Amino acid sequence: MFTVNINGKEYESAHDKKLLRFLRDDLHLTAAKDGCSEGVCGTCTVLVDGKKTKACVVPLSRLEGKKVLTVEGIPPEEMKVYEHCFAEAGAVQCGFCIPGMVISAKSLLDVNLSPTRKEVKEAIKGNLCRCTGYKKIEDGILMAAEYFREKKEIPPAPKSLKMNERAKRIDAAEKVNGTGMYADDLEFDGMLYAKPVYSKYPRARIDSIDVKRALEHPDCVEILTKEDVPLNKIGHIKQDWDVMMGVGDITRYEGNVLAVVATDKPDKLDEIAALVEVGYTEFTPLTSPYEALRGDAPLIHPDGNVMSRANLVRGNADEAIKNSKYVVTRKYKTSWQEHGFMEPECAVALPEGEDGLLIYTTSQSIYDVQRECSAMLQIPAEKVHCRAPLVGGGFGGKEDMSVQQYAALMAWITKKPVKVRYTRQESLSFHVKRHPMEMEFTTACDENGHLTAMKGIIIADTGAYASLGGPVLHRACTHAAGPYNYQNIDIFGMSVYTNNVPAGAFRGFGVTQSCFATEMNINLLAEMAGIDPWEFRRRNAIKPGDILPNGQTADRNTNMEACLDAVKDVFYKNKYAGIACGFKNSGTGMGKKDIGRVLLSVEEGKVHIRTSASCMGQGIGQMVLTEICHVTKLDPALFVFENADTIRTPDAGTSTASRQTVMTGEAARRAGEKLGTALGDKSLEELEGMEFFGEYSAKTDPLGAIKENPVSHISYSYGAQVIILDDEGRITKAVSAFDVGTPVNIQSVEGQIEGGMLMGIGYGVTEKVEIEKGHMKSRFGTVGFMRADVAPELEVILCEPKEEDKLPVSLGAKGCGELCMIPTAPACAHAYYRYDGKFRQSLPLEDTPYRKK
Numbered sequence: 001m002f003t004v005n006i007n008g009k010e011y012e013s014a015h016d017k018k019l020l021r022f023l024r025d026d027l028h029l030t031a032a033k034d035g036c037s038e039g040v041c042g043t044c045t046v047l048v049d050g051k052k053t054k055a056c057v058v059p060l061s062r063l064e065g066k067k068v069l070t071v072e073g074i075p076p077e078e079m080k081v082y083e084h085c086f087a088e089a090g091a092v093q094c095g096f097c098i099p100g101m102v103i104s105a106k107s108l109l110d111v112n113l114s115p116t117r118k119e120v121k122e123a124i125k126g127n128l129c130r131c132t133g134y135k136k137i138e139d140g141i142l143m144a145a146e147y148f149r150e151k152k153e154i155p156p157a158p159k160s161l162k163m164n165e166r167a168k169r170i171d172a173a174e175k176v177n178g179t180g181m182y183a184d185d186l187e188f189d190g191m192l193y194a195k196p197v198y199s200k201y202p203r204a205r206i207d208s209i210d211v212k213r214a215l216e217h218p219d220c221v222e223i224l225t226k227e228d229v230p231l232n233k234i235g236h237i238k239q240d241w242d243v244m245m246g247v248g249d250i251t252r253y254e255g256n257v258l259a260v261v262a263t264d265k266p267d268k269l270d271e272i273a274a275l276v277e278v279g280y281t282e283f284t285p286l287t288s289p290y291e292a293l294r295g296d297a298p299l300i301h302p303d304g305n306v307m308s309r310a311n312l313v314r315g316n317a318d319e320a321i322k323n324s325k326y327v328v329t330r331k332y333k334t335s336w337q338e339h340g341f342m343e344p345e346c347a348v349a350l351p352e353g354e355d356g357l358l359i360y361t362t363s364q365s366i367y368d369v370q371r372e373c374s375a376m377l378q379i380p381a382e383k384v385h386c387r388a389p390l391v392g393g394g395f396g397g398k399e400d401m402s403v404q405q406y407a408a409l410m411a412w413i414t415k416k417p418v419k420v421r422y423t424r425q426e427s428l429s430f431h432v433k434r435h436p437m438e439m440e441f442t443t444a445c446d447e448n449g450h451l452t453a454m455k456g457i458i459i460a461d462t463g464a465y466a467s468l469g470g471p472v473l474h475r476a477c478t479h480a481a482g483p484y485n486y487q488n489i490d491i492f493g494m495s496v497y498t499n500n501v502p503a504g505a506f507r508g509f510g511v512t513q514s515c516f517a518t519e520m521n522i523n524l525l526a527e528m529a530g531i532d533p534w535e536f537r538r539r540n541a542i543k544p545g546d547i548l549p550n551g552q553t554a555d556r557n558t559n560m561e562a563c564l565d566a567v568k569d570v571f572y573k574n575k576y577a578g579i580a581c582g583f584k585n586s587g588t589g590m591g592k593k594d595i596g597r598v599l600l601s602v603e604e605g606k607v608h609i610r611t612s613a614s615c616m617g618q619g620i621g622q623m624v625l626t627e628i629c630h631v632t633k634l635d636p637a638l639f640v641f642e643n644a645d646t647i648r649t650p651d652a653g654t655s656t657a658s659r660q661t662v663m664t665g666e667a668a669r670r671a672g673e674k675l676g677t678a679l680g681d682k683s684l685e686e687l688e689g690m691e692f693f694g695e696y697s698a699k700t701d702p703l704g705a706i707k708e709n710p711v712s713h714i715s716y717s718y719g720a721q722v723i724i725l726d727d728e729g730r731i732t733k734a735v736s737a738f739d740v741g742t743p744v745n746i747q748s749v750e751g752q753i754e755g756g757m758l759m760g761i762g763y764g765v766t767e768k769v770e771i772e773k774g775h776m777k778s779r780f781g782t783v784g785f786m787r788a789d790v791a792p793e794l795e796v797i798l799c800e801p802k803e804e805d806k807l808p809v810s811l812g813a814k815g816c817g818e819l820c821m822i823p824t825a826p827a828c829a830h831a832y833y834r835y836d837g838k839f840r841q842s843l844p845l846e847d848t849p850y851r852k853k
Contacts, residue, residue, distance in 0.1 A: 001013070001014055002014075002015075002016055002061055002063075002064065003064055004019075004022070004060050004063045004064065004066070004068060005066065005067045005068060006027065006029070006068045006069075006070065006073070007029075007068070007069060007070060007072060007073030008067075008073065011026075011027065013026065013060055016059050016060050016061045017059065017060060017267075018037075018055070018056055018057065018058065018059055018060075019046070019055040019056075019058050019059070019060060019063060019068065020032060020034060020037070020044045020055035020056040021267075022060055023046075023055060023070060024185075025266070028187065029070055029072050030178070030181070030184075030185040031070055031071035031072050031099040031177075032045070032046055032055050032070055032071070032099065032100070032178075033096055033097075033099065033100065033182070033184075033342070033343070033392075034056065034184060034344075035096065035097070035128075035342045035343065035344070035424065036056070036424040036780050036781075037056045037424060038056070038424060038425075038779070038780055038781060039054045039056060039057040039781075040128070040424075040780050040781040041097070041100075041127070041128045041342060041424075041780070042054060042097070042100045042101075042104070042124075042126045042127030042128055043096060043097050043099070043100045043127070043128075043342055044056045044100065045100035045101075045103045045104055045126065045127060046068055046069060046070050046103055047068070047069040047103055047106065047107060048063065048066050048067070048068055048069075049066050049067055050107065050110060051107065052103060052104050052107040052123075052126065054126070069103075070099075070103075070178075071099040071102055071103060071177065071178040072178060074102070074106065079176075079177050080154060081144055081147045081148060081154070082102050082105070082106075082140075082144055082176055082177075083172065083173045083176045083177060084147070084154045084168075085140045085141075085143040085144040085147060086098065086101075086102070086137070086140040086144075086172065086176045087140075087168035087169055087172035087173065087176070088140070088143060088166075088168055088747075089136050089137075089139040089140035089143055089747070090136040090139075090140075090166075090169075090746075090747025090748060090750065090751045091132065091136045091137040091139065091140035091751075092169060092171070092172040092175050092176060093131035093132055093393075093617035093748075093751060093752075093755065094130075094131050094175075094341070094342065094343070094390075094391065094392045094393040094394075094616055094617030095171070095172075095174075095175025095176075095180060095390060095392070095617070096182065096341075096342040096343045096390075096392030096393060097127055097128065097129045097131075097342045098175050098176055099176070099177075099178040100127050101124055101127050101129070101137055101141075102176060104123050104124045104126065104127050105120075105123065105124070105140075105141040107123060108120065108123035108141070109141070109144060109145055109148060112145075113145050113148050113149040114145065114149060115141075115142070115145055117138055117142065120138045120141045120142060120788075121134070121138060121788045121789045121791070122789055123141070124137065124138070124141070124788045125787045125788050125789040126787075127788070128340075128342065128785055128787065129342070129755075129788075130339075130340045130341055130342055130395070130755070130759065130785070131342075131393060131617045131751070131755045132751050132754060132755045133751070133754030133755045133756075133757055133758035133759075133791065133794050134758070134788040134791050135754050135791075135794050136747065136750070136751050136754065137788075138788070157636075157637060158636075159635045159637075160629065160633065160635065160636075161625065161626055161629035161636045162626070162629070162630045163626060163627070163630050163742050163744055163811050163812075163813070164742055164743050164744075164746065164800075165626075165745070165746065166745070166746045167622070167626070167636075167745055167747075169619055169621070169622045169745070169747075169748065170621045170622050170625055170636070170639075170641050171390075171615070171619075171621050171622070171641070174390075175390070180390045181389045181390060182343055182346070182362065182389050182390045182391070182392055183343075183346035183347060183348055183361060183362045183389050183419075183421075184343070184344075184346040184419075184421055185389070186348045186360055186389065186419070188348070188350055188417035189417075190264075190416055190417060191264070191348075191350075191416070191417040191418065191419060192221055192222070192262045192263065192264055192410065192414060192416050192418045192419070193262065193263060193264070193265075193266040193269055193418070193419050193420075194260050194261065194262040194269075194406060194407065194410045194418050194419070194420045195260070195261055195262075195269040195270070195272075195273050195420070196257040196258075196259070196260050196273075196403075196406055196420075197257065197258050197260070197261065197273050198254060198255055198256065198257060198258070198426075198430070199245070199251040199253075199254050199255070199256040199257075199258060199278075199280075200254070200278065200280060201251060201254065201280055201282050201283075201285075201774075202251065202252075202253045202254045202285040202287075202499040202500070202773070202774025202775065203250065203251055203252070203253075203282075203283045203284065203285040203286070203499045203774065204250065204251050204280040204281060204282045204283055205248070205249070205250050205251075205280065205281040205283070206245060206246065206247050206248065206249050206250075206251065206258065206279070206280060207247065207279035207280060207281055208247060208277075208278065208279035209225060209246065209258055209259060209276065209277075209278050209279075210276070210277040210278075210279075211223045211225070211259060211276050213275040213276075213277065214259075214261060214272050214273070214275035214276045216275075217263075217268070217271065217272045217275060219264070219265045219268040219271075219272065220261060220262075220263055220272050221262045221263050221264060221414065222261075222262040222410065222413065222414050223259055223260070223261050223262070223276070224244075224259065224260045224262075224410060224413060225244060225246060225258070225259050225260075226243075226244040226245060226246035226249075226258075227246065228409065228413060229243045229244055229376065229409060230376065230377055230378040231243075231375055231376050231377075231378050232244065232376075234372045234375060234376050234401060234405060235372075235465065235466060235467075236368065236372075236399055236400050236401075236466075236467060236468060236504075237466065237467075237468065237470060237471070238307075238466035238470070239375075240301055240465055240466050241400075241401070241465045241466075241467075242256060242257075243257070243376055243405055243406075243409070244256075244257045244258065244259070244260070245257070245258055246258075250283070252300055252301075252464035252465065252497075252499060253430075253463065253464035253465075253499050253500060253501055253502065253774060254429065254501075254774060254775060254776070255429060255430030255431075255464075255501065255502075256464075257406070258276070258278055259273075259276050260406050260409070260410060260420075261273050261276065262410050262414065262418065283298075285498075285499035285774040286298070286300065286305075286497075286498050286499050287498055287500055287771075287773055287774050288461065288498060289438075289459050289460070289461050289494075289496035289498060291498070292305040292496050292497055292498050293305065293306070293496060300464065300497040300498070300499065301497055305496055305497045306494055306495075306496055307462045307466050307469050307470070307495045307496060307497050308462075308466070308469060308470040308473055308494075308495045309473075309492075309493065309494050309495075310470075310473045310474050310476075310477045310491075310492070310493040310494075310703065311477070311491065311492050311493070311704070312477045312478060312480075312489060312490075312491045312550060312703065313489065313490050313491075314487055314488065314489045314549065314550070314551050315453070315487045315488035315489065316488055317453040317454065317455045317488045317489060317490035318455075318490070319488075320444065320452045320453035320488035321442060321444045321452070321455065321488075323452075324444035324445060324446060324452045324453065325445065325446050325447040325529075326444065326445050326446075326447075326525055326528040326529055327442065327443075327444045328442070328443055328444075328521050328524045328525055328528065329440065329441070329442040330440075330441060330517070330520065330521055330524070330841060331438070331439065331440050331841060332438070332439045332440075332441065332516060332517040332520065332841050332842065333436075333437070333438050333439075333841065333842040333843070334434075334436060334437050334438075334512075334513045334842070334843045335436050335768065335769065335842075335843060335844065336433040336434055336435075336436055336501070336503070336769040336771065337433060337434035337506060337762075337763050337767060337769065338428060338433060338767070338769050338778070338783050339393070339394070339395045339396065339397035339431075339433075339506060339507075340393075340780075340785055341392060341393025341394055341395060341397060341398070341616070342392050342393050343362060343391070343392020343393055344421060344422045344423065344424055344426075344427045345362060345398065345402040345403050345421070345422045345427055345431060346361075346362055346403060346419065346420070346421040346422070347359060347360065347361040347362070347369075347403045347404040347406075347408075347419070347420055347421075348361075348407060348417065348418070348419045349404075349407035349408045349410070349411035349412075349417070349418050350411055350416070350417035350418070351411060351412075351415050351416070351417075352385055355379075355383060356383045356384070356385060357373070357377070357379075357383065357384050357385065357408055357411060357412055358385045358386075358387065359373060359385070359386045359387070359404060359407065359408055360386075360387050360388075360389055361386060361387075361388065361404050361407075362388075362389070362391045362392065362398060363388070363391070363394075363398050363399075363614065364391075364394050364396075364398045364399045364614045364654050364655045364656060365399070365612065365614055365653065365654035365655065365656075366386035366387065366388050366612055366614070366644045366645070366646055366649075367386070367612055367646060367651045367653075367654075368399070368401075368654055369384075369386045369401065369404050370384045370385075370386045372401050372404070373386075373401075373404060373405055373408040376405050376408070376409065377408065377409070377412055384408070384646075385645075385646055385647055386644075386645070386646045387643065387644070387645045387646075388612075388614060388643050388644035388645070389643065390615075390643075391614060391615065391616045391617070392616075393616055393617055394614070394616030394617070394655070395506060395507040395616070395759075396432075396468070396504065396505030396506040396507055396509065396656065397431055397432060397504070397505070397506065398616065399467075399468060399504065399505045399654060399656060400431070400432055400467050400468075400502075400504055400505075402422060402427075402430070402431050403420040403421065403422055404420075406420045407419065407420040424780050425779065425780070428769075428776060428778060428779070428780055428783075429501065429776035430501065431501075432463070432467050432468075432501070432502045432503055432504030432505070432506075433463075433501055433502075433503050433504070433506070433769060434503060434506040434508075434512070434513075435460045435461060435462060435469065435472055435473075435476075435495070435504075435506075435510065435513065436460070436461045436503065437458055437459065437460045437461075437476065437510075437513040437514070438458075438459045439456060439457065439458050439459075439513070439514065439517045440456065440457045441455070441456040441457075441480075441517040441518060441521050442454060442456070442521075443521035443522065443525060444525075445525050445529060447529070448529075449525070449526065449529040449536050449539055449540075450486070450539060450540060451484050451485070451486040451522075451525075451540045452486055452488060453486065453488035453489070453490075454480070454481050454486075454488070454489055454490075454491075454518070454521075454549070455489075455490045455491070456477075456490070456491045456492070456514070456517070456518075457491075457492050457493070458473070458477065458480070458491070458492070458493035458494070458513075458514060459493075459496065460472070460473055460476070460493065460494070460495040460496065460503070460510075460513075461496060461498050461500060461503060462495040462496060462497060462498075462502065462503050463497070463498055463499075463500045463501050463502035463503045464497065464498070464499060464500065464501070464502050465497075466502075467502045467505070468504045468505040468509075468656075469495040469503060469504065470495065471505075471509070471510075471588075471590075471657075472495070472503075472504070472505065472509055472510040473493045473494075473495045473510060474493075474510070474590060474703055475509045475510040475511050475585070476493060476510030476511060476513055476514040477491040477493045477510075477514070478550045478585075478590075478703065478712060479510075479511040479514060479515065479550075479583065479584070479585075480514035480515075480517070480518060480549075481518060481548075481549030481550070482515065482518045482519065482522070482549070482581060482582070482583070483541065483542045483548075483560050483581055483582065483583035483716075483718050484537075484540040484541065484542055484549065484581075485540055485541070485542050485543070485546040485547065485548075486549060487547055487549060487551070489549045489550070499774045500771055500774055501771065501776065505656055507756065507759065507817065507818050507821055508584070508818050508821055508822050509584075509656075509657065509818060511582065511583075511818070511822050512760075512763065512821060512822050512825065515580070515582050515822050515823060515825075515826060516825050516826045516829070516843060519580040519581065519582075519823065519826035519827075519829075519830070520826055520829060520830075520839075520841070522536060522537065523830055523833065533571075533579055533830065534564065534567075534568060534571050534572070534579055537564055537581055537720070538561065538564050538565075538568075541560040541561045541564055541581070542554045542558055542560050542583075542718070543558060543560065543561055544556045544557075544558045544805070546558075547709065548716075550710075550712055551707075551708070551709055551710050551712075552709060552710060552711055552712050552713070553709045554716075555715070555807075556801070556804075556805040557715070557739075557741060557801040557806050557812070557814070558716070558718065558739070558801075559718060559739035559799050559800070559801045560581070560583070560718040560739065562737075562739065562799040563581070563718055563719050563720040563737040563738060563739055563797075564581070564720045564737070566720070566737035566797045566799055567579065567720050567721070567722045567735055567737045567797070570722050570724070570735050571722050574722075574724045575834070576724065576725035576726070576727075576729075576831055576834050576835045577722050577723065577724050577725075577831060577834070578723045578725075578826075578827045578828060578829065578830030578831025578832070578833070578834060579720065579721070579722050579827055579830060580720070580721055580823035580824070580825075580826035580827035580830060581718075581719065581721075581823055582718075582719055582720075582721075582819060582822035582823035583716050583717065583718045583719070583819065583822075584658060584716065584717055584815065584818045584819040584822055585657065585658065585712070585713035585714075585715070585716055585815075586657070586658045586659060586661070586662045586713065586716065586717060586814050586815035587658075587659045587662055587663060587698050587713050587714040587715065587815075588653070588656070588657050588659060589657070589698070589700040589711075589712050589713035589714060590701075590702055590703050590712060590713075591700055591701055591702030591703075591705070592700070592702075593697070594653065594659065594663060594697065594698045594700070594714075595651075595652070595653060595663065595695060595696065595697045596611075596613070596652050596653065596659070596660065596662075596663030596664035596665070596666060596667040596668075596695070596696045596697075597611060597612075597650035597651060597652045597664070597667050597693070597694070597695050598610065598611045598624060598650070598652070598667040598668040598670075598671045598693075598694045598695075599611070599649070599650050599671065599691060599692070599694075600628070600671045600672070600674075600675050600691065600692040600693075600694075601689075601690070601691045601692075602684055602687045602688055602689065602690050602691075603640075603688070603689075604688075605638075605684055605685055605688070606638055606639065606640050606684075607628075607634070607638055607639045607640070607675065607684065608639075608640045608641075608642055609621070609624055609625060609628065609639055609640065609641045609642065609668070610642050610648055610649040610650065611624060611644070611649050611650065611652045611664055611667070611668070612644040612645075612646070612649040612650060612651050612652045612653075613644070613652040613653070613660045613664040614644060614654070614655040615655070616655060618655070618660070618752060618817050619744075619745060619748040619752075620655070620660055620664070621641040622744070622745050622748060623660070623661055623664075623665055623668075623744050623745065623748070623813075624664060624665065625639055625641060626744050626745055627665050627666075627668040627669045627672060627744070627810065627811060627813075628668050628669070628671065628672035628675070629672075630669075630672075630811060631669055631672040631673050631676055631811075632672050632675055632676040633676070634679075638684065650693070650695075652664045652667065657815075657818075658717070658814075658816070658817050658818045658819070659815065660815075661744065661810060661813050661814065661815050661816075662698075662714060662715055662807070662809060662810045662813065662814060662815060663698065663714075664696075665744070665809075665810035665811070665813055666694075666696035666809040666810040667694040667695050667696045668694060669694070669809075669810060669811055670694035670695070670696060671692045671693060671694030672692075672694070673694075674692040674693075674694065675687075675692045678690065678692065696809065698714040699711075700712060700713060714809075715741075715807050715815075716814070717738065717739060717740045717741070717814045717815055717819045718738070718739045718819075719736060719737060719738035719739065719740075719819050719820070719822075719823060720736075720737050720738075720823065721734065721735065721736045721737075721757070721760075721823040721824055721827045722734070722735045722827060723761070723824070723827040723830075723831045724792075724831065725832070725835050728849060729832070729835055729836070729848055729849045730849050730850075731761060731765070731792045731828070731831075732792050732793065733792050733793040733794075733795065734757045734758075734761065734792055734793070734794050734795070734824070734827075735795045735797070736753050736757055736794075736795070736796050736797065736820065737797040737799050738753060738796070738797070738798060738799065738816060738819060739799045739800070739801065739814075740798065740813070740814045740815065740816035740819070741800065741801065741807050741810075741812045741813045741814035742800060742806055742811055742812035742813045743798055743800075743813070744811075744813050746798075749796075749798065749816055750796045750798075752816050752817050752820055753796045753816060753820040754794045754796060754820075755820070756816075756817070756819075756820025756821035756824070757794055757820060757821065757824055758786055758791055758794070759821050759824075760820070760821035760823075760824025760825055760828075761786060761792070761824055761825075761828060762784065762785060763821065763824065763825050763843060763844065764824055764825030764826075764827075764828035764829065764843060764844060764845055765825075765828050765844055765845050765848055765850045765851060766784040766785070766786050766844065766850045766851065767783050767784040767785060767844060768783065768784055768844050768851070769783060770782075784844075784850075784851070825843055828845060829843075829845055832845060832848060
């Protein structure tokens with residue numbers, strides 16, 4: 001028997017297990033999160049005798065006679081300070097890392113109430129955050145120190161809320177104090193735990209699957225195989241993804257599922273899964289687009305190895321290039337990138353009613369989950385009820401189904417609650433990545449440095465399944481020429497199936513890759529023309545009324561020039577400063593249906609905000625609340641923001657393409673206007689039971705539309721970034737000047753941009769996913785995510801258009817969640833070019849202090 005003191009109370013366990021499992025499984029203390037179970041991420045941090053400790057690595061046997069403190073054990077008055085300061089600073093986004101951050105903060109502030117920023121960075125260096133860039137977490141800890149030190153009173157909540165203000169997020173407190181529930185925090189009576197059995201090889205014929213020994217295990221409850229799946233093909237856009245594979249099938253990547261085992265004892269899952277015996281005939285995998293395009297290559301899918309194509313032609317690029325003074329052609333290569341969201345994928349499914357299913361899931365759209373799971377089960381969509389708990393980060397990586405279909409299938413067949421959760425290594429090995437791309441770009445300018453034309457070829461590795469590969473390729477092509485004023489464009493792109501891990505949506509959505517190539521070519525052209533890199537970009541920057549390279553007329557809210565002007569001084573003042581520009585669409589666009597929806601209902605004196613728009617940390621709740629309060633002038637305390645639910649909340653589309661601020665933001669504004677009109681001189685009580693619906697649909701033109709100036713997207717955001725190196729070649733500061741229209745919530749906008757900048761630095765210089773012959777070689781701790789103690793200073797400058805020029809929807813707000821990392825990697829590459837004269841043409845950059853050759 002093992003005895004441990006937790007939050008001042010003695011507990012006993014008959015088994016020597018990891019502290020994290022005891023906290024979560026036995027005591028149901030869920031503030032400490034299971035982000036990796038490898039001692040890497042710090043989401044499970046607790047205090048042991050006042051010292052921060054990762055609960056996933058320490059066993060109970062090492063804790064006898066010691067005192068453990070979790071977030072739940074922090075005194076309420078002390079916790080209120082953390083809740084206020086973290087929210088006031090904008091430290092909370094997805095929130096999954098935050099309880100661990102609070103514990104690390106407490107370990108410092110319990111002994112030092114006047115810490116420096118450097119000391120704060122040192123205190124939280126064991127805690128990874130993928131959302132914030134750490135700056136606002138550091139600000140929150142420094143603010144908490146001040147509140148404790150000076151015994152400051154927490155101010156009352158303001159009675160009004162408007163756009164372009166600093167305000168505490170509506171969801172911050174529950175994420176700080178650990179009461180907010182994520183999918184893995186949910187438990188139900190009689191729950192089963194299920195685990196897929198994965199292919200041993202990325203490409204092999206399955207000769208046999210024998211589940212007999214696994215079924216004989218005393219704790220095995222059920223095993224499902226392909227024969228149990230009503231419809232075996234699902235997919236976000238193209239239905240090509242196998243739910244399971246069976247005898248005679250040839251695997252497409254090592255994440256293919258061959259069986260799913262279930263037990264009521266989660267610690268027995270691996271044991272049971274290992275008893276499933278599979279016979280294979282191994283084949284050589286196709287691990288690059290070039291191998292897959294060979295004339296004698298086997299087909300990965302029946303319809304061929306080319307998943308999609310894209311072509312954008314405007315003007316006469318060949319003629320313009322031939323007549324240009326300066327021309328540069330270079331090849332570029334980018335690699336995979338891991339999203340690294342702190343919360344691994346998880347879903348809980350359980351029977352509902354006589355013939356329905358309820359799914360709690362971490363995803364970027366509950367309606368996508370409903371559509372794909374109901375299709376798999378071959379039942380009406382309304383029979384699958386989906387709810388969203390809190391989502392611990394996404395960045396595009398939670399658009400595809402990952403574990404939802406297996407939880408749904410097992411629950412449907414067993415008629416019991418079922419939880420399926422990726423381990424961190426399974427998440428890393430099997431869920432989608434950023435597309436590797438190889439590019440050949442030619443860019444030309446005249447003798448005065450004015451861009452004249454560009455040609456490009458993009459070959460993308462979309463991996464084993466389509467995922468979002470088609471739209472990603474389209475964005476890479478339509479944004480490839482950059483935010484500049486020239487119209488002779490010829491881009492061809494191809495996305496190719498391989499036996500690698502699938503590539504899908506990732507913040508930047510293909511634009512990060514093509515931006516790298518264009519910005520690097522521009523640096524060379526500037527050199528050839530004898531014009532400095534800032535001035536070259538300023539001469540070519542798109543401005544209102546100009547025609548973007550994709551043919552769309554830049555509207556009045558285009559503010560690219562102001563972004564460049566804002567970083568001019570910092571670029572010129574620093575010897576080793578690199579610069580790059582970028583732009584990114586808001587909204588799905590390209591002629592696709594794109595609708596945001598919000599429903600307001602007055603219930604018991606409160607206004608319930610109902611929308612399915614998924615918040616993965618970007619602050620959907622605060623965004624819609626702000627839009628509504630701005631037009632109604634109501635006290636924000638009168639509102640309740642509901643989590644997404646396919647019964648309660650209207651379909652607002654997937655949280656992707658930087659669309660929710662514009663699409664659902666405008667829907668919220670429209671619903672708010674209706675509420676305000678109905679309210680007039682009445683009280684909320686007089687509107688009891690009434691509902692107010694807002695919807696906004698954007699009309700755009702498809703790629704290749706036969707129009708002089710097609711409208712590809714409803715709006716664009718623009719930005720310039722500068723990366724500064726010291727004399728040792730380390731990044732000391734990153735500065736972003738962005739036009740994202742009217743800021744909705746200043747802390748949220750800044751925090752999104754700061755997080756994107758750090759993620760972009762990771763993409764550029766520190767992060768690398770190692771895949772060899774179709775097998776994942778990386779572990780979470782070896783990818784190279786940047787930690788607080790090495791993160792550079794981050795500065796954000798917001799360049800708002802004039803009031804009369806702002807976007808006429810969503811009160812002038814535009815998306816910022818993707819743009820923020822698009823120019824970062826090329827800015828890093830330019831800084832290193834100025835530092836050592838080496839022109840690097842692949843990402844991540846080699847031969848830097850962060851990554852040697």
